Amino acid sequence: MNDNFNLYGKYYDLLYCNKNYLAESSYIDTCIRSNLPNAHTILEFGSGTGGHGLILQNSGYDIYGLERSEQMVNEAKLRGYPCEQADITEFSIDRKFDVVVSLFHVISYVNSNSSLEKVFRNASGCLNSGGLFIFDVWYSPAVYYQKPETRIKRVENNEIEVVRIAEPEFRTSENIVNVNYTILVKEKETGNWIEFRENHPMRHFSIPEIGLLATTKGFTIITVEEFLTGNQPSEHTWGVNFILKKNE
Numbered sequence: 686m687n688d689n690f691n692l693y694g695k696y697y698d699l700l701y702c703n704k705n706y707l708a709e710s711s712y713i714d715t716c717i718r719s720n721l722p723n724a725h726t727i728l729e730f731g732s733g734t735g736g737h738g739l740i741l742q743n744s745g746y747d748i749y750g751l752e753r754s755e756q757m758v759n760e761a762k763l764r765g766y767p768c769e770q771a772d773i774t775e776f777s778i779d780r781k782f783d784v785v786v787s788l789f790h791v792i793s794y795v796n797s798n799s800s801l802e803k804v805f806r807n808a809s810g811c812l813n814s815g816g817l818f819i820f821d822v823w824y825s826p827a828v829y830y831q832k833p834e835t836r837i838k839r840v841e842n843n844e845i846e847v848v849r850i851a852e853p854e855f856r857t858s859e860n861i862v863n864v865n866y867t868i869l870v871k872e873k874e875t876g877n878w879i880e881f882r883e884n885h886p887m888r889h890f891s892i893p894e895i896g897l898l899a900t901t902k903g904f905t906i907i908t909v910e911e912f913l914t915g916n917q918p919s920e921h922t923w924g925v926n927f928i929l930k931k932n933e
């Protein structure tokens with residue numbers, strides 16, 4: 686199974702320690718409650734280390750995660766999140782859910798049309814009639830307008846210091862930006878550094894592109910808005926949230 690979070694996954698929670706999972710999960714809860722008030726069961730695609738899932742579970746949802754990276758699954762299970770290692774383009778599960786969520790750009794990791802079709806078909810297959818598919822993606826107008834640049838992020842805890850360099854490379858004809866990460870990790874006790882690289886190819890989407898996928902797989906788009914704020918998407922909106930309803 687392709688796993689571009691293999692090494693990175695070990696440092697994921699530290700790299701995103703300032704991400705507001707509580708506010709984001711509350712936003713997702715509102716998206717669900719306002720469109721399907723009696724929803725109780727959630728399947729999470731690309732559940733990572735369970736950041737959103739654990740909070741949604743504590744809010745009363747019966748939630749289960751599918752995640753490709755073994756490292757991320759292990760971290761999530763240690764935190765008590767029910768999940769398994771699976772690729773969202775090909776898996777089988779013998780349950781239906783009220784909602785499928787896929788958060789923090791997971792769908793942007795699905796690069797090809799054929800894989801996207803599989804993911805949307807799988808989401809539909811796992812949902813009860815009238816169920817919701819909620820996901821956020823990179824938004825093409827913002828990518829073209831803002832043009833991602835090289836970025837450096839530094840984080841640390843008592844044991845390690847991590848420096849992450851993200852260098853974007855445009856694959857314009859494919860709507861993909863390759864984010865080439867170089868990760869440097871210093872073990873504070875020994876002063877030793879290790880270095881490794883990972884490539885994260887991210888696809889960005891327009892609204893009509895998602896509309897076409899949704900329609901062909903039996904969904905209707907009911908909401909498109911900036912993730913978290915609910916604002917109307919513009920060239921300043923990096924992450925756009927889609928709420929799709931499975932046709933009855």
Ligand SMILES: C[S@@+](CC[C@H](N)C(=O)[O-])C[C@H]1O[C@@H](n2cnc3c(N)ncnc32)[C@H](O)[C@@H]1O
Binds near residue numbers: 751774789
């Ligand atoms: C940016 S992380 C988000 C993780 C988590 N949803 C969160 O918000 O912290 C993207 C995740 O998607 C997972 N992923 C990407 N493609 C996948 C696939 N085809 N099947 C399952 N998981 C996938 C990656 O392994 C990674 O954990």
